[in-house]
Amino acid sequence: MATRGPISRALEREDTLAFWLLAPTLLILTLFIAYPFVRGVWLSLSNSTVGEPGHFIGLANFYKIFSDSIFRTAAYNTFVYTAITTVFKLALGLWLALLLNRHFRGKSWVRAFILLPFIIPTVLSTLAWKWMFDPTFSVFNWLFWKLHIINSRINWLGDPELAMGSIMMVNVWRGVPFYAISLLAGLQTINPDLHEAAAIDGANRFQRFWYVTWPLLLPVTMVVVLFSVIQTFADFQLVYVLTGGGPANATHLFATYAYQIGIGTGLLSEGAAISLAMFPALLLVVVFQLWYIRKVENR
Amino acid sequence: MAQVKLTNLNKKFDGTHAVKDVNLEIRDREFVVLVGPSGCGKTTTLRMVAGLEEISSGDISIDGKVVNNLAPMDRDIAMVFQNYALYPHMTVYDNMAFGLRMRKFERPEIDRRVTHAADVLGIQPLLERRPRQLSGGQRQRVALGRAIVRNPRVFLFDEPLSNLDAALRVQMRVELKRLHERLETTAIYVTHDQVEAMTLGDRVVVMKDGTVQQVGGPLELYDRPANRFVAGFIGSPAMNFIGATLAEANGSLWAEAQGLRVRVPPQKAERLRRHAGQRVVMGLRPETLRPATAADSDYAFDATIDVVEPLGSEILLDVRVGDSPVVARVDPGLRFSARERVRLAFDPARVHFFDATSEAAI
Known part of the structure; x- marks a missing residue:
């Protein structure tokens, strides 16, 4: 037998091997997650601007943003936006997943098509939506006009309330495929015998869903909702492309407002403070959901 | 308590005819076993009775009432699934x-x-547990429990023991039989295991390629198989088949094959005479064979031992008669060795003959 070199002998040791296997991931996490995060925290506690390193000023940035009415609007918008779109995405996604879980001709084609909104680069599809919401050229306005539903133009993105609703609509459109496909994958792990057993046990269609499908799908649903909430909470592209936060700063979310302050006006430290302001809320959501998933999976 | 009647039952999936003209009358409180190799249509038949599979043509009636269009829940049946199908998120x-x-x-x-x-099932201490905390045998009992609490008119069993290990299967088989005697409910049981079929069934339905081959009591199937398939399927080790030609000589009928010339017993000769000169298949069960004595001259043949399998309670001799492999099940007290020549005799009352083309019993 050939004698082995010192490196391969060292790698025989479990802790050495573990270290080297983990090292690339650790490096990437440190460089791209941990460092920017720490740097962001530092920025938010400083008075740095573009071209100015700045110095430590404590929580001054946070006091400032909490008394900023636009920030409060953005915070409110972010929560409402996340809550409402999540409910719609979950309901529509689940409905679609249940439909796609049935056997029908051309099933795989339909499944592929469903994914389209998810595959198209968000900025591009959002630009298409912007065109559809355009006050002059809106295809919706044209349609409603032809159907005699409206007799004056709807200013989809010009009216503060309507603009938020329009953005939510695009978010739901873009988010539903992710829910549908993930939940469909979850549905397919449920043994069809359980439905047959429940049918024989006397459960009707709705009862079979409520007592068998839903509880068994819950762990997958929670994971999907977790991912979606995090993404929606930090959404940027839709608002940036559709309204840029307007009209009159009415549709800002945490991310767009942070961008506007931090990059747009160059107040890096204040922008960082706004970004970090959503961190506690997200953390709570994540902790709660992970706890809940673990609880569901352990029963 | 119910009678179940299947009339000209058919099931076609796209391209395949899974169940062909099945006619079967299951009496009240009877335990009927559908048995056959995989793909024979037994499970499809059961699922049609359950209402889980649509009927292509024919009728299923329970207590005289056609149930073809009734939903599973309205048929008053209970079913035990092969993988138990327990709700994983619920307690027992x-x-x-x-x-x-x-x-x-x-x-x-x-x-x-x-x-x-x-x-009844001995699962009282498990009631608060969840299915994944149970062993296979315990899950099986819970599945049975779920079926019996409803007190249905008919029990349907879809290979309920096939996921259990061998020892547990034997134990559960006995318990199932005891349970059926106690509950006195009509039961239809699907299995591919002929031992299960024989031990559990009041009557056994042997199926192959979607058609019923024979319906009868376990011993009836064993002693008087309707065709070569049933003969080979029922009994373990399986019946030996030897291709032979029938020939008349000295006023008797003889079956001749390479390395073998035996007399057709007089009680069978009547029916077989019109096949004289034709090819037939002779069937001999391993347990009807024994080492020959001088008195056995007409009902014996010479064989060469290939392998000796001592099982303790019996010895299986894998021998060769001409080109045909034959298994004999003999007394464990005897001693044999491989490549030894041995003369084997058979019980003339228990030899079977089958038509070489139609494979029907003659």
């Missing part, structure tokens, strides 16, 4: 109570029935 108690809750039973009645069934 809830699994058993589910069917009763769906049927709007009162709470005390649910409690009474579940407790009683748990007593």
Whole structure:
């Protein structure tokens, strides 16, 4: 037998091997997650601007943003936006997943098509939506006009309330495929015998869903909702492309407002403070959901 | 308590005819076993009775009432699935109570029935557990419990023991039989295991390629198989088949094959005479063979031992007669060795003959 070199002998040791296997991931996490995060925290506690390193000023940035009415609007918008779109995405996604879980001709084609909104680069599809919401050229306005539903133009993105609703609509459109496909994958792990057993046990269609499908799908649903909430909470592209936060700063979310302050006006430290302001809320959501998933999976 | 009647039952999936003209009458309280190799249509038949599979043509009636278009829940049946199909997120108690809750039973009645069934099945201490905390045998009992609490008219079993290990299977088989005697409910049981079929069934239905081959009591199938398939399927080790030609000589009928010339017993000769000169298949069960004595001259043949399999309670001799492999099941007290020549005799009352082309018993 050939004698082995010192490196391969060292790698025989479990802790050495573990270290080297983990090292690339650790490096990437440190460089791209941990460092920017720490740097962001530092920025938010400083008075740095573009071209100015700045110095430590404590929580001054946070006091400032909490008394900023636009920030409060953005915070409110972010929560409402996340809550409402999540409910719609979950309901529509689940409905679609249940439909796609049935056997029908051309099933795989339909499944592929469903994914389209998810595959198209968000900025591009959002630009298409912007065109559809355009006050002059809106295809919706044209349609409603032809159907005699409206007799004056709807200013989809010009009216503060309507603009938020329009953005939510695009978010739901873009988010539903992710829910549908993930939940469909979850549905397919449920043994069809359980439905047959429940049918024989006397459960009707709705009862079979409520007592068998839903509880068994819950762990997958929670994971999907977790991912979606995090993404929606930090959404940027839709608002940036559709309204840029307007009209009159009415549709800002945490991310767009942070961008506007931090990059747009160059107040890096204040922008960082706004970004970090959503961190506690997200953390709570994540902790709660992970706890809940673990609880569901352990029963 | 119910009779189940299948009339000209057919099932076609796209391209395949899975069940062909099945006619079967299952009497009240009878335990009927559908047995056959995989793909023979036994499970499809059962699922049609359950209402889980649409009927292509024909009728299924329970107690004289056609149930073709009734939903599973309205047929008053219970089914035990091969993989148990227990609800993984519910406790054992809830699994058993589910069917009763769906049927709007009162709470005390649910409690009474579940407790009683748990007593009968010996799963009382497991009621608060979840299915994944149970062993295979315990899950099996819960699945049975879920079926019996409902007190249905018909029990359907879809290979319920096939996921258990060999020892447990034998134990559960006995328990199932005991349970059936106690509950006195009509039962239809599907299995591919002929031993299960023989031990459990009041009557056994042997199926192949979607058609019923023979219906009868276990011993009837064993002693008087209707065709070569049933003869080979029922019994373990399987019946030996030797291709032979029938020839008349000295006023008797003889079956001749390479390395073998035996007399056709007089009681069979009558029916076989018109096949004289033709090819037939001779069937000999391993247990009807024994080492020959001088008195056995006409009902014996010479063989060469290939392998000796001592099983303790018996010895299986794998021998060769001409080109045909033959298994003999003989007394464990005897001693044999491989490549030894041995003369084997058979019980003339228990030899079978089958038509070489139609394979029907002659």
